[in-house]
Amino acid sequence: MNKHFHWLIAVLIIGLLTACNSEERKNEKEPEYSETSELEIINKRILKDSTNPELYNLRAQYHINHKEINKALSDINKAIQLDDQNPDYLITLSDIYLAMGQADKCEESLVKAHQLDEENNDILLKLAEINFLVRDYKEAIGCLNTIIERDASLPMPYIIKGYAYLEGGDTARAIDNFRQAAARDPENYEANFQLGLVHAARGEEIAEDYFKKALNTDPNSKETLYGLAMYYQNTYEIDKALEHYQRIVLLDSNFANAYFNMGYINLVFKENFEEARKHFNKAVQADPKYVNALYNRGYCNELLGDYNKARADYQKVLELHTNYQKAIDGLNRLDQIRLQE
Numbered sequence: 190m191n192k193h194f195h196w197l198i199a200v201l202i203i204g205l206l207t208a209c210n211s212e213e214r215k216n217e218k219e220p221e222y223s224e225t226s227e228l229e230i231i232n233k234r235i236l237k238d239s240t241n242p243e244l245y246n247l248r249a250q251y252h253i254n255h256k257e258i259n260k261a262l263s264d265i266n267k268a269i270q271l272d273d274q275n276p277d278y279l280i281t282l283s284d285i286y287l288a289m290g291q292a293d294k295c296e297e298s299l300v301k302a303h304q305l306d307e308e309n310n311d312i313l314l315k316l317a318e319i320n321f322l323v324r325d326y327k328e329a330i331g332c333l334n335t336i337i338e339r340d341a342s343l344p345m346p347y348i349i350k351g352y353a354y355l356e357g358g359d360t361a362r363a364i365d366n367f368r369q370a371a372a373r374d375p376e377n378y379e380a381n382f383q384l385g386l387v388h389a390a391r392g393e394e395i396a397e398d399y400f401k402k403a404l405n406t407d408p409n410s411k412e413t414l415y416g417l418a419m420y421y422q423n424t425y426e427i428d429k430a431l432e433h434y435q436r437i438v439l440l441d442s443n444f445a446n447a448y449f450n451m452g453y454i455n456l457v458f459k460e461n462f463e464e465a466r467k468h469f470n471k472a473v474q475a476d477p478k479y480v481n482a483l484y485n486r487g488y489c490n491e492l493l494g495d496y497n498k499a500r501a502d503y504q505k506v507l508e509l510h511t512n513y514q515k516a517i518d519g520l521n522r523l524d525q526i527r528l529q530e
Contacts, residue, residue, distance in 0.1 A: 227251065242271035246278050253284055261285050276302035276312065283315065292323050310336045310343075317349055326353040344370040344377050351383060360387060371402075378406040382413055389420040396420050411437050411444060422450060427458050438471075448472035449482050456485060462492045480510045487519060496523055 252261035388396035418433035452468030487502025
């Protein structure tokens with residue numbers, strides 16, 4: 190699943206303390222509350238009102254946001270003990286189970302929440318997401334269709350349906366749903382990015398437009414820049430591809446695939462072996478176990494006549510991947526060269 194499809198956990202933020210009425214206090218600098226003081230405020234409120242379930246739900250969400258999952262679980266169980274008819278508390282419990290990697294318990298909590306509030310689209314959306322995560326695409330689509338019947342203006346149900354159809358191999362329906370999402374929200378990053386990927390895989394020119402729309406929303410998206418660069422590379426617009434790979438490594442100097450592809454372009458298309466070697470070397474620096482980059486660096490070394498370095502690279506490849514045939518062939522070529530010297 191694409192990394193931009195995340196489970197969203199809502200965090201409740203404590204409001205500012207009541208301001209004093211005096212003119213002098215109005216002119217004072219507002220106090221800056223730290224995360225610690227936020228928790229202290231919640232704790233003090235619980236001390237004053239220890240049977241208020243909403244306060245335990247609030248603290249549970251605070252702990253979720255700060256990755257203190259066991260504390261969150263303790264608090265939400267207390268909230269449910271005080272009020273087991275509030276679906277919001279079951280939603281918080283589902284978030285906790287998801288953070289714990291317990292998808293079955295997450296779904297169970299959401300089903301209970303839905304039984305308490307059948308008209309709540311947010312609960313249905315979460316149920317769809319968890320069903321997607323466990324690959325029950327039919328159930329996920331059923332939940333999403335119910336939401337769409339109630340409110341067809343929301344883009345997110347169409348996006349998740351697009352993912353479900355894509356995972357199920359129905360590309361046509363996936364495209365239709367991503368387009369439906371983009372029609373409802375033309376600046377929706379996820380819809381435009383996915384449409385870019387799907388059309389790029391088909392070699393269709395419209396992919397460029399969708400990638401650019403996604404970049405208009407998030408100009409520094411490395412995954413979109415990479416998708417667009419790959420599209421340019423596959424359509425032989427080499428200079429544009431190099432430009433976008435360069436933008437990626439400026440954002441992330443450890444993006445090994447971008448260095449590798451720049452190396453590949455210089456090796457295959459430009460036959461600039463020295464420049465190619467530099468890029469493959471950076472790919473290896475970013476990922477020392479990047480076997481393809483190691484091999485190609487070795488091949489550049491071989492083409493440049495640096496046979497000892499080439500041999501070292503091929504041998505390193507075989508240490509990582511015993512049956513890597515190209516490295517075996519490379520060593521055989523180097524042996525033949527040695528015999529001819």
